[in-house]
Amino acid sequence: MDFTLTSCGKINWGLWLLGKRKDHYHEIFTPIQKISLCDLIRIKPSRELRVETTADIPQEENLVYKGLKLFEEITGLKPLFEVFIEKKIPIGGGLGGGSSNLATVLNFVNNYFGNPLNREELLNLLASVSSDAPSFLCNGVAIATGRGEKIECLNLxxxxxxxxxxxxxxxxxxxxxxxxxxxxxxxxxxxxxxxxxxxxxxxxxxxxxxxxxxxxxxxxxxxxxxxxxxxxxxxxxxxxxxxxxxxxxxxxxxxxxxxxxxxxxxxxxxxxxxxxxxxxx
The missing domain is CATH 3.30.70.890 (GHMP kinase, C-terminal domain)
Known part of the structure; x- marks a missing residue:
């Protein structure tokens, strides 16, 4: 069975720096909100893991591929899917397209396998691949702090x-x-x-x-x-x-x-x- 997922970009309602951390990341505060500029992702079970896009992104560099391999490492489950991402969100535009793709696919795959990762574990997985990916699991405004990985979802x-x-x-x-x-x-x-x-x-x-x-x-x-x-x-x-x-x-x-x-x-x-x-x- 084929599944079609919508993966939307974001804007930041401003971004404030608090300082530089010992791990060389910056401590930030930024409200993030998804917007109606979205990639389309088609995903279906397969004999092997394959991630392709309409953009020229090598599979091993794609955040979705990295996230799925980490999911396998953490859960022991093999995410054998064929994933095709039709890119509408511009790359390198500060709109979070790759992070949104990662969050959308990993949330789907976790649900597909019966939620072997609880919400906190899923958020930690996403954050280890991309700092702003956890914010895409919020509906509404996400207040992102830390290096961007700590989120508070606001219903506004x-x-x-x-x-x-x-x-x-x-x-x-x-x-x-x-x-x-x-x-x-x-x-x-x-x-x-x-x-x-x-x-x-x-x-x-x-x-x-x-x-x-x-x-x-x-x-x-x-x-x-x-x-x-x-x-x-x-x-x-x-x-x-x-x-x-x-x-x-x-x-x-x-x-x-x-x-x-x-x-x-x-x-x-x-x-x-x-x-x-x-x-x-």
């Missing part, structure tokens, strides 16, 4: 269905490790600030929280890609709207649809970006 219905306009630069990928390597202690925030943010997101509307959102990783990305920074500056002047980089880049977004002169201004950018109207899930 007012965040669902919010319109988002996403800009994905053509031909620009943003390696997460490179961006984090350029952080500076001046970018770090006190714990008291993120504790306050945790309470604010529970009370504010999405539009209100977006206005206070920050992302120093986005600033680093824009310093490395000044043409994208110029385009964001242009959009903010024409549209009278805030735009923010998602995660470590390369994508950026604004809340709401674009209208009037702002919509006309997109003609200048259409050759350089995929511009996608989405909703938060």
């Amino acid at each position: 219905p007012r965040f669902r269905g919010i319109e988002v306009t996403l800009f994905v630069p053509n031909g620009i990928s943003s390696p997460t490790g490179k961006i984090y390597s350029k952080t500076h202690p001046s970018m770090f925030n006190p714990k008291e600030k993120v504790d306050l943010l945790r309470e604010k997101i529970k009370k504010l509307s999405p539009e209100e929280f977006f206005q206070i959102a920050e992302n120093p990783l986005g600033g680093i990305f824009l310093d490395l890609h000044p043409t994208v920074k110029e385009d964001i500056d242009f959009l903010q002047k024409v549209c009278y709207k805030k735009f923010i980089v998602s995660g470590s880049g390369s994508s950026f977004y604004t809340v709401g649809s674009l209208k009037g002169d702002c919509l006309k201004a997109l003609d200048k950018l259409k050759g350089s970006y995929k511009i996608i109207s989405l909703v938060a899930l």
Whole structure:
């Protein structure tokens, strides 16, 4: 029997750094929400494990393959499946496509085998392969802390269905490790600030929280890609709207649809970006 799974990308409602850890990862605080930009995954039992995509990703480098091999190592069960991923989420755009694929497939496979891993064990497996993968098991807003692997799922219905306009630069990928390597202690925030943010997101509307959102990783990305920074500056002047980089880049977004002169201004950018109207899930 064939199964079809939907694996959706994400945006970050800002990202705050708290410091650098002894294991060289950074301590972060970031609210994450899935969006209606999704890969399609077809999976069926097979005589051997095979993972393929419409993108040029070698099987051994695919997070799904790595996760399934680890699942086998932990449970002793052989996940003999043929997995085909039709990629719609841009790679290297800060939208979590690979992590979403990993979480979606591993959650399915765990259910298929009768849940040999409890939720905590599954989350730990996902986190060991990709820090932000656990957030994709949340419905609604996921508050990610630690290096991104610790999650608190919030039920915030007012965040669902919010319109988002996403800009994905053509031909620009943003390696997460490179961006984090350029952080500076001046970018770090006190714990008291993120504790306050945790309470604010529970009370504010999405539009209100977006206005206070920050992302120093986005600033680093824009310093490395000044043409994208110029385009964001242009959009903010024409549209009278805030735009923010998602995660470590390369994508950026604004809340709401674009209208009037702002919509006309997109003609200048259409050759350089995929511009996608989405909703938060």
